[in-house]
Amino acid sequence: MTETDTLIRGRILSFTAEPQGPDDTAAYRYIEDGALLVSGGRIAACDTWDALKDRAPGARLADHRPHLVMAGFIDTHIHMPQTQVIASWGAQLLDWLNTYTFPEETRYADPGLAAAMARAFYDELIRHGTTTAAAYCSVHATSAEAYFTEAERRNMAMIGGKVMMDRNAPDGLRDTPRTSYDDTKALIAKWHGRGRALYAITPRFAITSSPEQMEMARALVAEHPDCYMQTHLDENHAEIAYTAELYPDSKDYLGVYEDYGLLGPKALLGHAIHLKPREIDVFAETGSHPVFCPTSNLFLGSGLFDDAGLRGRGLVNAIATDVGGGTSYSMLTTLNEGYKVLALNGQKLHPLRAFHWITRGNALALGLEDRIGTLDPGTDADIVVLNARANPAMELRMERARTLSEELFILQIMGDDRAVEAVYVAGKRQKGSA
Ligand code: GUN
Numbered sequence: 001m002t003e004t005d006t007l008i009r010g011r012i013l014s015f016t017a018e019p020q021g022p023d024d025t026a027a028y029r030y031i032e033d034g035a036l037l038v039s040g041g042r043i044a045a046c047d048t049w050d051a052l053k054d055r056a057p058g059a060r061l062a063d064h065r066p067h068l069v070m071a072g073f074i075d076t077h078i079h080m081p082q083t084q085v086i087a088s089w090g091a092q093l094l095d096w097l098n099t100y101t102f103p104e105e106t107r108y109a110d111p112g113l114a115a116a117m118a119r120a121f122y123d124e125l126i127r128h129g130t131t132t133a134a135a136y137c138s139v140h141a142t143s144a145e146a147y148f149t150e151a152e153r154r155n156m157a158m159i160g161g162k163v164m165m166d167r168n169a170p171d172g173l174r175d176t177p178r179t180s181y182d183d184t185k186a187l188i189a190k191w192h193g194r195g196r197a198l199y200a201i202t203p204r205f206a207i208t209s210s211p212e213q214m215e216m217a218r219a220l221v222a223e224h225p226d227c228y229m230q231t232h233l234d235e236n237h238a239e240i241a242y243t244a245e246l247y248p249d250s251k252d253y254l255g256v257y258e259d260y261g262l263l264g265p266k267a268l269l270g271h272a273i274h275l276k277p278r279e280i281d282v283f284a285e286t287g288s289h290p291v292f293c294p295t296s297n298l299f300l301g302s303g304l305f306d307d308a309g310l311r312g313r314g315l316v317n318a319i320a321t322d323v324g325g326g327t328s329y330s331m332l333t334t335l336n337e338g339y340k341v342l343a344l345n346g347q348k349l350h351p352l353r354a355f356h357w358i359t360r361g362n363a364l365a366l367g368l369e370d371r372i373g374t375l376d377p378g379t380d381a382d383i384v385v386l387n388a389r390a391n392p393a394m395e396l397r398m399e400r401a402r403t404l405s406e407e408l409f410i411l412q413i414m415g416d417d418r419a420v421e422a423v424y425v426a427g428k429r430q431k432g433s434a
């Protein structure tokens with residue numbers, strides 16, 4: 001099938017740096033009547049409509065005026081096998097995991113179920129404007145197969161891995177140090193760097209990995225330095241206390257992952273709420289990334305993430321949904337709850353920085369800013385089109401909006417999947433009729 005070029009017309013917004021404040025116009029490019037020329041799945045040009053309208057005479061036109069055209073959203077922590085766990089009652093993290101999450105994940109040994117749910121999972125991501133995610137699959141290699149197979153079918157840039165977990169979990173949801181190594185190794189060989197897929201070595205968290213399995217994770221990370229490493233950290237006080245019992249020789253929770261050589265710029269540590277000063281030092285020294293999961297942290301009553309404190313130490317924080325502990329696939333809803341979490345900490349999340357965060361900011365944390373997260377020519381054409389008048393309440397509010405920042409803030413606080421007018425993955429339209 002040959003792909004024709006597409007001209008996407010709309011109000012273009014793309015970030016070139018992290019906005020340092022409400023007036024930091026140098027950090028982004030905004031073109032009121034703008035256009036993107038998309039060719040071969042990439043952005044060939046980003047300019048005014050006038051400059052581009054005659055450049056590709058045969059190009060298909062997608063006119064999205066008056067909506068905003070931005071880079072697709074990036075979710076840096078989500079669980080594919082929790083698509084049917086979201087909104088499950090539970091007291092706190094360990095109770096919620098044992099009661100709902102672990103039993104549900106045992107079902108993903110079934111390749112048919114895994115394939116069906118992978119389809120549903122990607123449908124939700126796309127509906128919500130998310131074009132790249134870093135996901136946890138279940139312990140079963142079949143679930144990672146389903147995850148990457150479906151991503152390949154949709155040509156999506158997806159990061160993921162089967163979780164390694166060999167203890168403190170029910171029958172049917174444990175591997176062994178050896179099988180976790182062998183399965184991960186085989187999945188990396190098959191999927192990492194194939195098309196747009198990237199692999200994340202995924203020891204679930206210290207509680208479900210024995211020291212012997214951590215040794216295997218160490219070997220995998222050493223043997224595959226270009227893969228990601230994702231896990232959970234300092235989410236909940238009971239979790240932290242149990243980890244200290246299981247790993248008495250480590251200095252603290254992050255010390256466990258440090259002791260096994262898992263940290264570095266490719267390491268994504270979900271939650272990272274209750275950090276000790278030494279742990280923050282280790283983040284800074286290793287260049288590892290805390291991942292803020294606001295809807296999940298509120299839902300499970302886990303705590304308030306200290307974004308400004310960590311940024312002040314030079315850390316590059318990512319932001320994510322953490323479905324199914326998280327309660328929405330929407331990165332807009334995630335920004336909304338994130339805004340409130342930070343407000344409780346006396347911090348402010350300005351809309352310019354918020355929209356930078358879920359696009360270029362998360363791409364930076366992933367080291368993928370040359371490929372995704374902006375509308376720069378040469379990058380992959382993963383694009384979202386946003387409508388700030390998506391429902392009557394937003395329409396009323398928009399009547400009083402005067403600036404781009406106001407419009408973005410309305411999307412940040414009131415937006416959800418209804419505000420996602422269209423989505424393109426590698427230049428191909430996935431949501432909204434052509
Ligand atoms: N810690 C270990 N596994 C999980 C999980 O699935 N969700 C959350 N929120 N925390 C975890």
Ligand code: ZN
Nearest residue numbers: 077232270322
């Ligand atoms: Zn998680």
